[in-house]
Structure formats: C-alpha cells, structure tokens
Amino acid sequence: MxxxxxxxxxxxxxxxxxxxxxxxxxxxxxxxxxxxxxxxxxxxxxxxxxxxxxxxxxxxxxxxxxxxxxxxxxxxxxxxxxxxxxxxxxxxxxxxxxxxxxxxxxxxxxxxxxxxxxxxxxxxxxxxxxxxxxxxxxxxxxxxxxxxxxxxxxxxxxxxxxxxxxxxxxxxxxxxxxxxxxxxxxxxxxxxxxxxxxxxxxxxxxxxxxxxxxxxxxxxxxxxxLDAEMDSPVVEEIREVVAERFPQAAISDLHVWRVGKGFYACILALVSGSDIAPAAVRDALAIHEELVHVTVEVARPGSC
Structure with missing residues (x-):
C-alpha cells in the first residue's frame, strides 16, 4: 500500500x-x-x-x-x-x-x-x-x-x-x-x-x-x-476564542509555551457534543498572530 x-x-x-x-x-x-x-x-x-x-x-x-x-x-x-x-x-x-x-x-x-x-x-x-x-x-x-x-x-x-x-x-x-x-x-x-x-x-x-x-x-x-507561561495573556485569549466561536465545546486540555520572540505554540483539546473540525478551530485562533504552531484535538463525550 x-x-x-x-x-x-x-x-x-x-x-x-x-x-x-x-x-x-x-x-x-x-x-x-x-x-x-x-x-x-x-x-x-x-x-x-x-x-x-x-x-x-x-x-x-x-x-x-x-x-x-x-x-x-x-x-x-x-x-x-x-x-x-x-x-x-x-x-x-x-x-x-x-x-x-x-x-x-x-x-x-x-x-x-x-x-x-x-x-x-x-x-x-x-x-x-x-x-x-x-x-x-x-x-x-x-x-x-x-x-x-x-x-x-x-x-x-x-x-x-x-x-x-x-x-x-x-x-x-x-x-x-x-x-x-x-x-x-x-x-x-x-x-x-x-x-x-x-x-x-x-x-x-x-x-x-x-x-x-x-x-x-x-x-x-x-x-x-521551564515553559511556565500559562499565565500569559495569550492563554486567556485562546479560552475566549473557544467560548465565543464554539460554545458547544469545553476545553479539556490546554498547553501553551513560547517558541520565539513573542511567538507561542499551543496544544488544545476540546470535548464537544457536536462535530467540530480541528481546522475550523485553528482558523479561529489565527486571529492571534503570536500563535505560530497550533495542534487541535476534538473528542465526543464518552470517547477515549
């Protein structure tokens, strides 16, 4: 194959x-x-x-x-x-x-x-x-x-x-x-x-x-x-985007760390009762230019 x-x-x-x-x-x-x-x-x-x-x-x-x-x-x-x-x-x-x-x-x-x-x-x-x-x-x-x-x-x-x-x-x-x-x-x-x-x-x-x-x-x-920057403003901005654009979803896991001068990487896991395309979440987060490497995972309730 x-x-x-x-x-x-x-x-x-x-x-x-x-x-x-x-x-x-x-x-x-x-x-x-x-x-x-x-x-x-x-x-x-x-x-x-x-x-x-x-x-x-x-x-x-x-x-x-x-x-x-x-x-x-x-x-x-x-x-x-x-x-x-x-x-x-x-x-x-x-x-x-x-x-x-x-x-x-x-x-x-x-x-x-x-x-x-x-x-x-x-x-x-x-x-x-x-x-x-x-x-x-x-x-x-x-x-x-x-x-x-x-x-x-x-x-x-x-x-x-x-x-x-x-x-x-x-x-x-x-x-x-x-x-x-x-x-x-x-x-x-x-x-x-x-x-x-x-x-x-x-x-x-x-x-x-x-x-x-x-x-x-x-x-x-x-x-x-030490990647101890979960108190950075960009973290709250990510939560705000999810709450506003995807109210049917809840954040189950979030990791944000700096990878450059004012640039951040992000791993975001969501649990949603309806289908959400990870690409749609990444597009919504693109408003924040400091997020340069975003990984999104979406799970349904009860799934592993």
Missing part, C-alpha cells in the same frame, strides 16, 4: 527570525564596554574608590551579559537547521540570559563584600582622577544604550520588543549608567563635603542594583526555559 505524500503538509519549526542589527550593535557594545571595564576596575583599585570599583564590576557584568548575548545569537543562527531542536534554537538565547544572570549574582556578592570591608577599613581616595574615569564610564554607558536601543526598534518590527537577549542587555546598560551616576555623586560628596563614607555606601547600592537586575533576568528567562 502506497503511503500518502505528506510533504505538502510539512512546515518549518524555526520561529526565530533573528535580529542581525541587534547582534551587530551588541558586538560593538561588548568591545567598547570591555575596554572601559578594565579602565574603571584598574582605576578603582589604584585610586582606592569603592564606588568607581563597583561601577567597574557592574560594567564587567554588563560586558558578560552582552558577550553571552552575542554568543547566543551566533549559536542559535549556526544551529538553526539542526533537526534535533523540536521548536528551533531560540531558547539558546534565553539560556544565555539565564547563565549571565547566575554569574551576575556572584559579581553582586563580591561587590557587596568589598564595599562592606572598605566601609569599616577606609582608604584615602583620589577623588579628582576617579571622578574623571566615572564620567567617561557614564559616557560609554550612554553610547552603548544608544546602540542597543537602535537594534531594539529595528525597522519597527513589534516582535523584536520580545527579544530577551536584547531587552536584558539594554536594560542592563541603563542600570549601569545609573551606577555610574551614583559613583560620580559619591565621589563628589567625598571630595567637596568630606563624606568619605558615601563611596563604600554607593558601592553597596551598586551591588544591590546588580543583584536586582540578575534576579529579574533569572525570573524572566527561567519562566521561558
């Missing part, structure tokens, strides 16, 4: 269109940040400024996050045709964000330890030189933010707003700029008002900022990696 030709029914499972401009700009930001990171950390140690050192360590976490983002972009693109990935390689980018968040937690702990130590064992700070370096660091952060913001809004495509790699890097640069401002304020307070305690206190605040960013990224990327 000849098997039917299924080629016309087959479709690709690559839901990550990539973000070439973001990848290019992120790579540029990595190079700029790496140079400034070395300058700030070296200056912090030589000038005895904990605020400057904290800003440098924060910038190192920024460089780490951007570096992992670039690597994730490249690996996802390289393995895009690998058939071992059931729903494409987008989660490689998410895994990169999760990994950087874990390492950032370590950086935050080191920053906190050094700042507390310096609070109780202060050293003479070279305020003038440290303020110059901190100001240059702020300028670098703003430049990187401009680069990443440009990629974030590439050609106005809405789905790029769901790029976890790019969004995390962009938000981190903004947080890094805030840390630079804190360092400058701390150094100015010590230089002009004699508030030497402000420098290590700002270092502690910088550690808290890194820890908070790491926690946010862990939470965001962890939900995607």
């Amino acid at each position: 000849n098997q039917p030709d299924v080629s016309v029914y087959m479709h690709a499972h690559e839901f990550n269109e990539g973000n070439p401009l973001a990848e290019k700009n992120t790579l540029r930001a990595v190079g700029i940040t790496a140079v400034m990171m070395v300058v700030e950390i070296t200056g912090g140690y030589l000038l005895n400024s904990m605020a400057l050192l904290a800003d440098g360590w924060h910038m190192s976490s920024h460089a780490l996050a951007l570096g992992l983002s670039v690597g994730a972009y490249a690996l996802a693109r390289r393995l895009a045709k690998d058939r071992r990935f059931a729903f494409g390689t987008w989660k490689i980018e998410v895994l990169g964000g999760y990994s950087s968040a874990l390492l950032l937690g370590v950086v935050a702990a080191l920053m906190l330890f050094q700042s507390v130590e310096r609070l109780f064992s202060p050293l003479a700070i070279h305020y003038g030189e440290a303020m110059v370096i901190a100001a240059v660091g702020l300028a670098v952060n703003l430049l990187c933010a401009w680069l990443l913001k440009d990629g974030h809004h590439e050609h106005g495509h809405a789905h790029h707003h769901h790029d976890i790699n790019l969004r995390s890097a962009y938000l981190h640069v903004i947080a890094d700029a805030a840390t630079s401002v804190m360092a400058i304020l701390a150094l100015a307070g010590g230089r002009y008002f004699g508030w030497n305690w402000l420098d290590p206190v700002m270092g502690i605040a910088g550690a808290g900022l890194v820890a908070n960013w790491a926690y946010g990224l862990l939470k965001q990327s962890g939900k995607v990696l």
